[in-house]
Amino acid sequence: MIHHHPDNNMLLEYASGSLNWAHSIVVAAHLQLCPKCAADLKLLNGIGGNLLATSAPALASAPEQEKQSFEQLMQRIDSGNQSFDAPEAPEQKAPRTALPRKLAKDPVFASVPPVVEKLLGQNSALRWRRLSKGLKEARLKTGQCQHEVAFHRIAPGNKVAEHDHRGTEITMVLYGSFSDADGIYSRGDFLVREPGETHRPTATQNHECLCLSVVEAPVALTGIMGKLVNPFLSFRPQ
Amino acid sequence: MQASDQARNDEWSRLLIRVGRHRDRAAFEQLYFHFSPLIKGFQFSRGGQSSAPEAADELVQEVLFKVWRKAPSFNPDKAAASTWIYTIMRNCRIDALRRHGRQPDTDESLNVEDIWDDSQDDQPLIYLQQSRSESAVADGLQSLPPEQSHVIEKAYMEGKSHSEISEELGLPLGTVKSRVRLALKKLQSTIVR
Numbered sequence A: 001m002i003h004h005h006p007d008n009n010m011l012l013e014y015a016s017g018s019l020n021w022a023h024s025i026v027v028a029a030h031l032q033l034c035p036k037c038a039a040d041l042k043l044l045n046g047i048g049g050n051l052l053a054t055s056a057p058a059l060a061s062a063p064e065q066e067k068q069s070f071e072q073l074m075q076r077i078d079s080g081n082q083s084f085d086a087p088e089a090p091e092q093k094a095p096r097t098a099l100p101r102k103l104a105k106d107p108v109f110a111s112v113p114p115v116v117e118k119l120l121g122q123n124s125a126l127r128w129r130r131l132s133k134g135l136k137e138a139r140l141k142t143g144q145c146q147h148e149v150a151f152h153r154i155a156p157g158n159k160v161a162e163h164d165h166r167g168t169e170i171t172m173v174l175y176g177s178f179s180d181a182d183g184i185y186s187r188g189d190f191l192v193r194e195p196g197e198t199h200r201p202t203a204t205q206n207h208e209c210l211c212l213s214v215v216e217a218p219v220a221l222t223g224i225m226g227k228l229v230n231p232f233l234s235f236r237p238q
Numbered sequence B: 001m002q003a004s005d006q007a008r009n010d011e012w013s014r015l016l017i018r019v020g021r022h023r024d025r026a027a028f029e030q031l032y033f034h035f036s037p038l039i040k041g042f043q044f045s046r047g048g049q050s051s052a053p054e055a056a057d058e059l060v061q062e063v064l065f066k067v068w069r070k071a072p073s074f075n076p077d078k079a080a081a082s083t084w085i086y087t088i089m090r091n092c093r094i095d096a097l098r099r100h101g102r103q104p105d106t107d108e109s110l111n112v113e114d115i116w117d118d119s120q121d122d123q124p125l126i127y128l129q130q131s132r133s134e135s136a137v138a139d140g141l142q143s144l145p146p147e148q149s150h151v152i153e154k155a156y157m158e159g160k161s162h163s164e165i166s167e168e169l170g171l172p173l174g175t176v177k178s179r180v181r182l183a184l185k186k187l188q189s190t191i192v193r
């Protein structure tokens, strides 16, 4: 059961296409696991549909020109893949990218949502970096310069150095669970930490924990350990 | 939404189904000539460089090309025709923005359809039957106070993020967020009612 969701504001930015790329990836991963947010998204897409249906139609160009544009499109369609032209069963979903073999055997990656699976498939050489005892990080190439996208694995029962953030940090649990002072977070849970909030995540005793995270700006360490270890979600522009 | 609007939306759905199942060109032509001015109108409200007529024409071509290709997977129980076309248009806009460098550092490991996919549509419907909730959304949108509908339109039609809207209107970010939340609350209550 998922208890922590992206808020309506973020879902609306996603539905209207204005949410940045890195945050959209995490929101998509959440939507693929969360029927509640998927239902909310229908409403949000419906708003877009209604605004389109009632938008003031742009004045048409000359009728011949419109007709010509239409003919051009039909030519493009006809010159494309012929198989699209035969009546057929609804388009099959593209085959899911196979996970790299090494990852496929790892239970932590066994049932990630499709968008994460694709990410993993495209970043076959995940380079895990040990940040501290029981904490590993693999950065992905997919962020932008303002965002760092990464996977984090926390060993069972492991505590991460306390840290706060100079920028917004979003974390989604993909496997296992972790807790901090505010609660416990399991698969699918979506957490936003605003700048200034400190926390100290701890993985649950019996399971390893895998998270997908996006951090906006450098993370500051507040604990004494901060001098020795990297934060949970470190940021270092590459 | 007026009953006649609803009937018309149903009519576009029927045409889309004919395109999907029978590759019906006459049906597609009707859809093309109905939706292309709407797509352009929507796009022109964007302001800035992307509202150049050529960009709008390009968008129309791209969206309708995808409509033709994806029509076999259109399911009227899951979305109204206009909503389905809206999501295709939104994805085309995101793609165009990426290619034209508004988000320059994105790499190629994911494409737009991986992130804005339709798999959420496989979820069971929790709310009312789709077409009824669509018309409730339309009614709800019309009855929003102007300051709320204004931010909603800016978000969707101009493709602005909350912080861009807040900068542009000179309002605190929190005010923009709460207007959006109030608007959504109202729309949700119209649907669940």
Ligand SMILES: [Zn+2]
Binding pocket: A002, A004, A005, A006, A030, A034, A035, A036, A037, A038
């Ligand atoms: Zn959710």
